[in-house]
Amino acid sequence: MKKLDSLRDCFIDQNKMLAVAESMTGGGLSERLTSIPNSSKFFQGGIVAYSDWVKIHVLGIQKELLQEYTAVSAQVAKQMAARAREIMKTNYGVGITGIAGPTSLSKNRPIGLVYIALNNDGAEHIQEFHFKGDRETVRTLAVEKTIELLHAAMSKK
Numbered sequence: 340m341k342k343l344d345s346l347r348d349c350f351i352d353q354n355k356m357l358a359v360a361e362s363m364t365g366g367g368l369s370e371r372l373t374s375i376p377n378s379s380k381f382f383q384g385g386i387v388a389y390s391d392w393v394k395i396h397v398l399g400i401q402k403e404l405l406q407e408y409t410a411v412s413a414q415v416a417k418q419m420a421a422r423a424r425e426i427m428k429t430n431y432g433v434g435i436t437g438i439a440g441p442t443s444l445s446k447n448r449p450i451g452l453v454y455i456a457l458n459n460d461g462a463e464h465i466q467e468f469h470f471k472g473d474r475e476t477v478r479t480l481a482v483e484k485t486i487e488l489l490h491a492a493m494s495k496k
Contacts, residue, residue: 342490343375349493350381350431357489358427359385360398360419362410362436363453367482383427388419398422409448411436413465416454424458431492432458435485437468439477453481457492464492 350357359368369385372378386397391410394400400418408414416434424432437453451470456463466488470480 342486343371346486346490346493347375347377347381349490351377353493355381355431355493356383356427356429357381357431357433358383358423358429359433359435360388360423361385361433362388362394362419363439364435364478364481364485365389367478368433368435368485371482371486383429386423386426394419398426409445411438411448411452411454413454413456413467416456417458417463417465420456420458421461421463424460430460431489433485433489434458435481437477437481439474439481441474451477453477453484455481455485455488457488459492464488 361368366387372382388394388398391405395402398419399422400415404414416436419434420432434456438448438450440450443450453468453470454465456465468484470477
């Protein structure tokens with residue numbers, strides 16, 4: 340909880356706001372962020388874009404991008420982060436997409452593959468991860484890693 344409190348304090352001290360677009364975490368990041376007191380002072384909201392339909396029609400992800408790279412790609416994660424930030428008019432946006440399992444439709448995209456994107460007023464940062472474990476473990480690790488990345492980005496300011 341200390342890392343979450345510290346993250347909240349960084350956002351509030353810097354007068355910054357955050358929005359997220361989550362896919363494979365199913366709202367887990369939003370749940371963690373709203374579990375801390377005063378989260379409304381920095382967390383604008385989240386979109387659970389689990390299906391491609393939501394990615395296209397709510398977030399505005401280009402259909403062609405999904406067709407070319409698939410929903411589990413660095414390109415889509417970056418666009419999710421950018422669109423969450425733009426839609427909710429925040430300084431920071433997060434995009435998370437990946438494969439939690441228990442199956443994967445492609446050997447090129449194994450279970451545990453996760454892309455996490457941060458968008459800070461247009462500056463993009465994307466990382467690829469390969470988490471090990473069952474479905475819930477992969478989802479939990481993705482949320483925890485996103486919190487770490489946000490904390491590191493905010494602490495640099």
